[in-house]
Amino acid sequence: xxxxxxxxxxxxxxxxxxxxxxxxxxxxxxxxxxxxxxxxxxxxxxxxxxxxxxxxxxxxxxxxxxxxxxxxxxxxxxxxxxxxxxxxxxxxxxxxxxxxxxxxxxxxxxxxxxxxxxxxxxxxxxxxxxxxxxxxxxxxxxxxxxxxxxxxxxxxxxxxxxxxxxxxxxxxxxxxxxxxxxxxxxxxxxxxxxxxxxxxxxxxxxxxxxxxxxxxxxxxxxxxxxxxxxxxxxxxxxxxxxxxxxxxxxxxxxxxxxxxxxxxxxxxxxxxxxxxxxxxxxxxxxxxxxxxxxxxxxxxxxxxxxxxxxxxxx
Amino acid sequence: xxxxxxxxxxxxxxxxxxxxxxxxxxxxxxxxxxxxxxxxxxxxxxxxxxxxxxxxxxxxxxxxxxxxxxxxxxxxxxxxxxxxxxxxxxxxxxxxxxxxxxxxxxxxxxxxxxxxxxxxxxxxxxxxxxxxxxxxxxxxxxxxxxxxxxxxxxxxxxxxxxxxxxxxxxxxxxxxxxxxxxxxxxxxxxxxxxxxxxxxxxxxxxxxxxxxxxxxxxxxxxx
Amino acid sequence: xxxxxxxxxxxxxxxxxxxxxxxxxxxxxxxxxxxxxxxxxxxxxxxxxxxxxxxxxxxxxxxxxxxxxxxxxxxxxxxxxxxxxxxxxxxxxxxxxxxxxxxxxxxxxxxxxxxxxxxxxxxxxxxxxxxxxxxxxxxxxxxxxxxxxxxxxxxxxxxxxxxxxxxxxxxxxxxxxxxxxxxxxxxxxxxxxxxxxxxxxxxxxxxxxxxxxxxxxxxxxxxxxxxxxxxxxxxxxx
Ligand SMILES: Nc1ncnc2c1ncn2[C@@H]1O[C@H](COP(=O)(O)OP(=O)(O)O)[C@@H](O)[C@H]1O
Ligand SMILES: [Mg+2]
Numbered sequence: 001x002x003x004x005x006x007x008x009x010x011x012x013x014x015x016x017x018x019x020x021x022x023x024x025x026x027x028x029x030x031x032x033x034x035x036x037x038x039x040x041x042x043x044x045x046x047x048x049x050x051x052x053x054x055x056x057x058x059x060x061x062x063x064x065x066x067x068x069x070x071x072x073x074x075x076x077x078x079x080x081x082x083x084x085x086x087x088x089x090x091x092x093x094x095x096x097x098x099x100x101x102x103x104x105x106x107x108x109x110x111x112x113x114x115x116x117x118x119x120x121x122x123x124x125x126x127x128x129x130x131x132x133x134x135x136x137x138x139x140x141x142x143x144x145x146x147x148x149x150x151x152x153x154x155x156x157x158x159x160x161x162x163x164x165x166x167x168x169x170x171x172x173x174x175x176x177x178x179x180x181x182x183x184x185x186x187x188x189x190x191x192x193x194x195x196x197x198x199x200x201x202x203x204x205x206x207x208x209x210x211x212x213x214x215x216x217x218x219x220x221x222x223x224x225x226x227x228x229x230x231x232x233x234x235x236x237x238x239x240x241x242x243x244x245x246x247x248x249x250x251x252x253x254x255x256x257x258x259x260x261x262x263x264x265x266x267x268x269x270x271x272x273x274x275x276x277x278x279x280x281x282x283x284x285x286x287x288x289x290x291x292x293x294x295x296x297x298x299x300x301x302x303x304x305x306x307x308x309x310x311x312x313x314x
Numbered sequence: 315x316x317x318x319x320x321x322x323x324x325x326x327x328x329x330x331x332x333x334x335x336x337x338x339x340x341x342x343x344x345x346x347x348x349x350x351x352x353x354x355x356x357x358x359x360x361x362x363x364x365x366x367x368x369x370x371x372x373x374x375x376x377x378x379x380x381x382x383x384x385x386x387x388x389x390x391x392x393x394x395x396x397x398x399x400x401x402x403x404x405x406x407x408x409x410x411x412x413x414x415x416x417x418x419x420x421x422x423x424x425x426x427x428x429x430x431x432x433x434x435x436x437x438x439x440x441x442x443x444x445x446x447x448x449x450x451x452x453x454x455x456x457x458x459x460x461x462x463x464x465x466x467x468x469x470x471x472x473x474x475x476x477x478x479x480x481x482x483x484x485x486x487x488x489x490x491x492x493x494x495x496x497x498x499x500x501x502x503x504x505x506x507x508x509x510x511x512x513x514x515x516x517x518x519x520x521x522x523x524x525x526x527x528x529x530x531x532x533x534x535x536x537x
Numbered sequence: 538x539x540x541x542x543x544x545x546x547x548x549x550x551x552x553x554x555x556x557x558x559x560x561x562x563x564x565x566x567x568x569x570x571x572x573x574x575x576x577x578x579x580x581x582x583x584x585x586x587x588x589x590x591x592x593x594x595x596x597x598x599x600x601x602x603x604x605x606x607x608x609x610x611x612x613x614x615x616x617x618x619x620x621x622x623x624x625x626x627x628x629x630x631x632x633x634x635x636x637x638x639x640x641x642x643x644x645x646x647x648x649x650x651x652x653x654x655x656x657x658x659x660x661x662x663x664x665x666x667x668x669x670x671x672x673x674x675x676x677x678x679x680x681x682x683x684x685x686x687x688x689x690x691x692x693x694x695x696x697x698x699x700x701x702x703x704x705x706x707x708x709x710x711x712x713x714x715x716x717x718x719x720x721x722x723x724x725x726x727x728x729x730x731x732x733x734x735x736x737x738x739x740x741x742x743x744x745x746x747x748x749x750x751x752x753x754x755x756x757x758x759x760x761x762x763x764x765x766x767x768x769x770x771x772x773x774x775x
Binding site: 322324325326384385387388389390391392393396397399400472475476477479480483484490493494501504505507508509511512515516519 | 621622624625626627628629630631633634636637706709710712713714716717719720727730731733734738740743744746747750751754755758
């Protein structure tokens with residue numbers, strides 16, 4: 001089994017499509033630490049997908065290099081490289097002629113695992129992504145909803161326990177409610193699995209929610225800013241990033257922290273909120289209730305402290 | 315009976331001579347052939363094209379269209395001609411009827427599937443813009459489905475020209491009369507008539523290809 | 538008519554036949570009983586043989602051509618045009634045009650029958666392979682399937698319904714066209730039809746032989762539908 005997570009380094013990586021004057025990815029240098037989720041975000045056509053596909057060599061790199069755990073990807077056998085990287089795309093790309101179970105077992109089969117082990121692994125993964133191995137496993141992709149198909153896509157990508165996952169707008173074609181649930185489940189999974197993930201989206205809110213780090217791309221495949229969500233929201237490097245993250249970036253920043261992370265005042269009276277409420281939701285509560293102080297409770301509902309409006313906005 | 319010595323590629327030279335010596339005969343037989351094929355194809359078009367287009371537009375009669383296609387292909391031309399003979403007796407109409415029966419399935423099913431398969435979003439958009447059903451069929455669906463519609467007509471034309479040859483056994487006249495009558499015309503005559511009928515089929519196919527090209531909307535390669 | 542060969546039994550024998558036969562009735566069951574064994578059954582068996590050989594060879598040639606046309610796209614158009622060319626030649630004419638080369642033989646018949654299968658088989662093979670969705674192919678590549686694995690495990694199975702659809706059309710057409718073979722060789726179900734046409738249009742024999750050809754075509758088609766259901770279970774869901 002490969003190590004559970006790998007470090008990915010883009011080193012002056014450039015992609016020029018033939019017949020195009022401008023590079024699609026321009027001199028990209030970026031390090032994704034092992035076990036972290038790095039979200040590539042930017043307007044359509046800014047080179048996110050290209051950057052992602054450079055890593056599993058679906059697109060050939062023009063200049064510079066990409067290293068996984070210190071090994072240049074062009075020193076590896078392309079088939080081996082791809083089998084050691086999980087790949088999830090928006091259109092899912094499930095094999096319509098194979099059952100769900102067979103889809104999930106694709107890479108293990110290629111790797112020559114024994115049948116029994118493949119079956120166990122498929123069942124384990126389907127359960128992990130919230131599907132029923134006994135029922136859903138025997139179905140064909142056409143019999144599943146979009147959300148379920150995407151779960152199968154994720155399970156298939158995880159099958160051989162790859163240390164690196166590439167995900168290109170995996171939740172892009174799914175309705176907002178199911179998308180939010182899939183995002184939550186994905187984060188829960190990541191708590192457990194601790195893979196290195198390169199995740200492409202054009203939705204800044206998804207990037208803020210999912211990413212340990214965010215790489216913001218601008219037209220021409222240029223990296224505008226690479227930082228934690230917090231830093232990007234609080235200190236956008238230029239007008240482009242500021243505009244891209246939105247005028248409400250201060251509010252978005254509030255959504256990144258919870259009451260429990262603040263220093264609490266003594267218990268006082270006021271509308272109640274639990275410790276894991278985000279600062280943004282707490283502020284909304286104060287506005288809603290025309291109040292100035294939130295009473296912070298623990299999970300059992302006992303008041304353990306308080307936060308003032310000024311504390312929230314500090 | 316045929317002599318073994320005749321089985322040689324040299325027969326084609328004889329066939330060319332035959333063409334030169336019997337140009338009048340070949341021409342008049344070709345004329346008969348064209349008349350029989352043309353009448354049958356025209357009748358089949360009138361019967362099958364509107365029906366196929368309309369069913370496709372309404373997305374109705376899938377089973378009907380699919381069955382017509384299947385049964386149509388299973389009907390051997392010779393069997394149809396022979397059946398026609400037993401029912402209608404020898405003559406022009408027996409053969410015409412058989413040819414029409416052969417030509418209807420490809421025209422009908424291609425027209426049906428050409429229209430039925432058109433992207434529903436496009437039709438929906440047209441309907442939303444205020445096209446009448448008739449306008450949708452003639453201005454949106456027909457132009458988009460045209461390649462397939464014409465392909466069906468082309469197959470029907472090839473069938474009809476080929477089968478009109480066989481019609482000679484039922485007194486249909488045409489080039490087939492020479493082809494099935496080696497005793498009178500010799501292998502050279504048979505080969506010459508075969509070349510003529512092949513040329514006829516190619517011309518028909520070519521003509522329809524040109525029609526298609528002229529009528530196709532400029533939207534890049536046909537899909 | 539020149540198509541009757543010397544030595545053929547004279548059927549029906551109006552002198553000795555039943556009243557139905559003598560009156561050339563529509564469907565004389567006593568004639569069927571008397572001549573199933575010496576006329577219809579042998580013709581049916583020959584017909585099946587002629588068709589099976591043509592389809593088998595056609596399938597092999599079309600597969601080889603499709604592999605070439607799919608791998609080297611430049612060759613796709615010329616192969617298609619060639620197949621189209623063969624398909625356009627009227628069957629009876631093609632039989633006759635081959636006679637100077639291969640004589641009045643089974644070879645002549647098979648060459649012609651095979652020629653007619655190529656267009657539909659080749660076109661459907663290429664269309665089926667081409668229709669595999671881009672995202673499925675990308676998933677296959679991204680998953681680490683090699684070119685050959687992608688072909689055998691993804692493209693070929695997904696193309697199978699289209700390929701079998703082509704095989705169904707080719708099979709039914711071949712059974713149908715094999716009737717015309719009787720113009721060249723005294724074999725197949727076209728044979729009794731010719732004889733009957735020559736014998737004052739003996740209706741029973743024409744109807745019986747014709748219905749046999751149609752039944753054979755539909756039966757072969759049904760077998761292939763069954764085969765497709767077993768081979769491509771994923772096409773029958775949702
Ligand atoms: N195969 C290709 N050939 C040529 N240009 C391409 C190709 N794929 C993408 N591009 C171009 O490269 C740029 C970046 O595309 P892409 O990486 O898909 O952007 P994103 O995923 O951010 O929307 C775009 O201008 C796009 O048109
Ligand atoms: Mg993209």
